[in-house]
Amino acid sequence: MLEIKNLCAKIGDKQILKGINLTVKAGEVHAIMGPNGSGKSTLSYILAGREGYEVTDGQVLYEGKDLLSMPTEVRSREGVFLAFQYPVEIHGVTNKYFLKAAVNAKLKHQGKTEMSAGQFLSFVKEKAKTVEMDEALLSRQVNAGFSGGEKKRNEILQMAALEPKLAILDETDSGLDIDALKIVSHGINVMRGPQRSFLVITHYQRLLDYVVPDFVHVLSDGRIIRSGGKELAYQLEKEGYAWAKEEFAGLKG
Amino acid sequence: MANGKPDVLNQITEREYQYGFVSEVEADQIPKGLNEEIITLISQKKKEPAFLLEFRLKAYRHWLKMREPQWANVHYPPINYQDIVYYSAPKSKKKLSSMDEVDPEVRKTFEKLGIPLEEQKMLSNVAVDAVFDSVSVATTFKKTLSDAGVIFCPFSEAAIEHPDLVEKYLGSVVPYTDNFFAALNSAVFSDGSFCYVPKGVRCPMELSTYFRINAKETGQFERTLIIAEEGASVSYLEGCTAPMRDENQLHAAIVELVALDNAQIKYSTIQNWYPGDKNGKGGIYNFVTKRGKCQGKNSKISWTQVETGSAITWKYPSCLLLGDNSIGEFYSVALANHYQQADTGTKMIHIGKNTKSTIISKGISAGHGQNTYRGLVKIAKGAESSRNYSQCDSLLMGNLCGAHTFPTLEVGNTSSQIEHEATTSKIGEDQLFYLRSRGLSAEDAVGLIVNGFCKEVFQELPIEFAVEAHKLLSISLEGAVG
Numbered sequence: 035m036l037e038i039k040n041l042c043a044k045i046g047d048k049q050i051l052k053g054i055n056l057t058v059k060a061g062e063v064h065a066i067m068g069p070n071g072s073g074k075s076t077l078s079y080i081l082a083g084r085e086g087y088e089v090t091d092g093q094v095l096y097e098g099k100d101l102l103s104m105p106t107e108v109r110s111r112e113g114v115f116l117a118f119q120y121p122v123e124i125h126g127v128t129n130k131y132f133l134k135a136a137v138n139a140k141l142k143h144q145g146k147t148e149m150s151a152g153q154f155l156s157f158v159k160e161k162a163k164t165v166e167m168d169e170a171l172l173s174r175q176v177n178a179g180f181s182g183g184e185k186k187r188n189e190i191l192q193m194a195a196l197e198p199k200l201a202i203l204d205e206t207d208s209g210l211d212i213d214a215l216k217i218v219s220h221g222i223n224v225m226r227g228p229q230r231s232f233l234v235i236t237h238y239q240r241l242l243d244y245v246v247p248d249f250v251h252v253l254s255d256g257r258i259i260r261s262g263g264k265e266l267a268y269q270l271e272k273e274g275y276a277w278a279k280e281e282f283a284g285l286k287g
Numbered sequence: 288m289a290n291g292k293p294d295v296l297n298q299i300t301e302r303e304y305q306y307g308f309v310s311e312v313e314a315d316q317i318p319k320g321l322n323e324e325i326i327t328l329i330s331q332k333k334k335e336p337a338f339l340l341e342f343r344l345k346a347y348r349h350w351l352k353m354r355e356p357q358w359a360n361v362h363y364p365p366i367n368y369q370d371i372v373y374y375s376a377p378k379s380k381k382k383l384s385s386m387d388e389v390d391p392e393v394r395k396t397f398e399k400l401g402i403p404l405e406e407q408k409m410l411s412n413v414a415v416d417a418v419f420d421s422v423s424v425a426t427t428f429k430k431t432l433s434d435a436g437v438i439f440c441p442f443s444e445a446a447i448e449h450p451d452l453v454e455k456y457l458g459s460v461v462p463y464t465d466n467f468f469a470a471l472n473s474a475v476f477s478d479g480s481f482c483y484v485p486k487g488v489r490c491p492m493e494l495s496t497y498f499r500i501n502a503k504e505t506g507q508f509e510r511t512l513i514i515a516e517e518g519a520s521v522s523y524l525e526g527c528t529a530p531m532r533d534e535n536q537l538h539a540a541i542v543e544l545v546a547l548d549n550a551q552i553k554y555s556t557i558q559n560w561y562p563g564d565k566n567g568k569g570g571i572y573n574f575v576t577k578r579g580k581c582q583g584k585n586s587k588i589s590w591t592q593v594e595t596g597s598a599i600t601w602k603y604p605s606c607l608l609l610g611d612n613s614i615g616e617f618y619s620v621a622l623a624n625h626y627q628q629a630d631t632g633t634k635m636i637h638i639g640k641n642t643k644s645t646i647i648s649k650g651i652s653a654g655h656g657q658n659t660y661r662g663l664v665k666i667a668k669g670a671e672s673s674r675n676y677s678q679c680d681s682l683l684m685g686n687l688c689g690a691h692t693f694p695t696l697e698v699g700n701t702s703s704q705i706e707h708e709a710t711t712s713k714i715g716e717d718q719l720f721y722l723r724s725r726g727l728s729a730e731d732a733v734g735l736i737v738n739g740f741c742k743e744v745f746q747e748l749p750i751e752f753a754v755e756a757h758k759l760l761s762i763s764l765e766g767a768v769g
Contacts, residue, residue, distance in 0.1 A: 126741070126742035127735055
């Protein structure tokens with residue numbers, strides 16, 4: 035599904051990613067944990083195609099294709115989805131209108147017939163039901179006046195509607211109370227399947243209690259310094275990132 | 288930008304004006320220049336009654352004493368008023384008795400613009416008056432309208448067929464002394480639409496006039512007069528386009544609306560004159576005076592405008608709220624892309640008691656565009672318990688454009704209320720990235736953001752035209768931002 039090979043990137047003169055290697059197979063859930071400033075969000079932005087980053091080395095293959103050469107919107111249409119840490123407000127545009135444009139852009143890209151307003155409405159209501167989201171969100175303006183929790187839930191609803199093959203969740207758990215965390219996690223879990231992979235970026239082990247990963251990676255200073263199973267998350271929670279860093283330094287030494 | 292990619296916003300605004308073609312039509316043109324002989328010639332060509340020539344000449348003599356206004360936030364080289372052709376009409380050999388006799392080239396022009404003049408091909412609930420340079424070439428659905436008692440015809444026809452109405456109302460809202468361009472228009476106006484809705488009649492269909500400038504070095508000076516008698520109501524829409532030319536062309540129109548007791552007039556404009564090229568060469572100077580008089584009690588006049596074209600726009604559709612409980616509304620989207628300059632807004636003059644006005648203005652600036660909102664809300668001493676709500680929002684795309692707001696509020700009593708809100712925002716890379724990461728192209732993303740910004744205005748447009756406005760705005764923004 036996704037193969038990241040020696041990915042190095044910088045913003046301006048600042049080198050953020052210093053050689054990331056990661057392989058995600060179809061159906062796998064990978065958690066990426068790491069302290070602030072380790073490059074987690076940069077990695078997710080580069081995968082989704084945000085401008086302003088310069089890839090200095092390495093490559094990313096998505097379903098065998100060169101992901102980095104695809105325009106942002108094409109990546110999405112090909113099945114890459116990024117749930118934003120800070121979802122953006124678009125005033126005057128309803129969620130359903132926006133989502134219909136997004137879903138139809140994907141269908142068109144796949145050479146399929148676009149949905150009419152009626153078809154889309156029943157489709158998206160069904161999706162809202164599966165991820166247990168309030169239908170009322172659909173008629174509201176995109177993220178405008180949403181609480182932090184609503185914004186995150188809206189991201190999950192968009193993910194459900196776009197049915198991505200690779201979903202990157204950038205700190206989707208941040209700012210959520212425990213109830214909202216459960217709802218969001220449920221949304222993610224129902225989306226899990228043998229053809230869909232997840233890259234779950236988080237600070238805390240908390241989310242991973244609900245969304246149980248197959249693999250956990252520790253990102254620090256632009257590199258993956260340790261990989262393991264879900265138990266690695268517990269170890270990190272207990273011992274902190276310093277432990278992983280020291281161990282990594284020891285390995286190098 | 289990083290990766291050597293051009294700025295997304297940069298790419299989106301480089302499409303050419305779609306309506307810039309020129310039609311090969313043999314024209315009946317008078318010589319360039321402006322003097323009493325020219326004015327008399329125009330009046331003769333139109334076989335006008337004597338009072339109209341008199342009106343024109345008075346206006347001309349007054350105009351000679353006036354000076355071009357300098358207060359607007361727009362900049363252009365001096366206009367040589369002697370270097371303009373004031374009358375140009377497609378040549379026709381005989382008087383038209385049916386649509387089939389319209390010059391095929393002219394008809395083709397309107398078809399290309401998406402305005403077929405055959406009734407069966409048109410939107411069934413919209414009557415169209417098509418104005419080509421200085422004359423009206425066709426008016427559709429006249430029969431349906433006259434059955435309802437509604438008069439909808441070219442202004443020049445009204446002057447001959449209904450001189451009493453024209454004489455009574457012409458200049459009653461915008462006198463020729465009003466301003467420089469109003470005086471000029473009053474002297475040389477050629478055609479436009481006339482609409483009269485009698486007492487108690489709700490006009491059975493949308494009325495619409497489509498203005499097309501075609502001839503070179505020609506100005507268009509049309510005049511529209513709409514009268515809604517007691518309890519009458521009408522919705523009217525105008526649209527306009529012009530060929531692409533390197534020279535600037537002048538369009539100085541007057542629109543007068545009169546609403547009597549309990550009457551309602553809704554006036555919508557989709558203005559898409561040629562805006563000039565992306566370096567600011569050419570384009571229409573759109574200097575227009577539009578004003579509505581809510582003369583009667585409980586009357587209502589509503590202006591909705593989507594201004595995407597013209598090199599320079601100078602217009603302030605206004606309402607005089609004379610009747611008690613009368614209502615004035617102004618909904619505006621003004622776009623200034625490339626080197627376009629827009630100085631637009633409204634005046635709401637509250638005279639009657641318990642009068643209400645609403646102003647929603649959305650200015651979009653892109654490229655080197657300069658967008659100015661200029662408005663006056665005046666509540667006279669006697670206009671007790673009156674209310675105004677104003678909202679002026681500006682959206683900026685890029686760093687080279689400008690948005691300016693000059694609201695003036697004058698309240699003459701203590702029982703009235705005024706509210707004013709204003710915002711300025713910028714389309715950011717984060718918004719664009721968000722939408723693109725959901726699969727929308729950059730163009731569609733900008734379109735979505737801009738149309739969302741304009742939503743409150745678009746929802747005031749008749750539905751057929753809201754869709755058109757939506758598209759037009761997206762197209763006009765292509766090629767905008769640095």
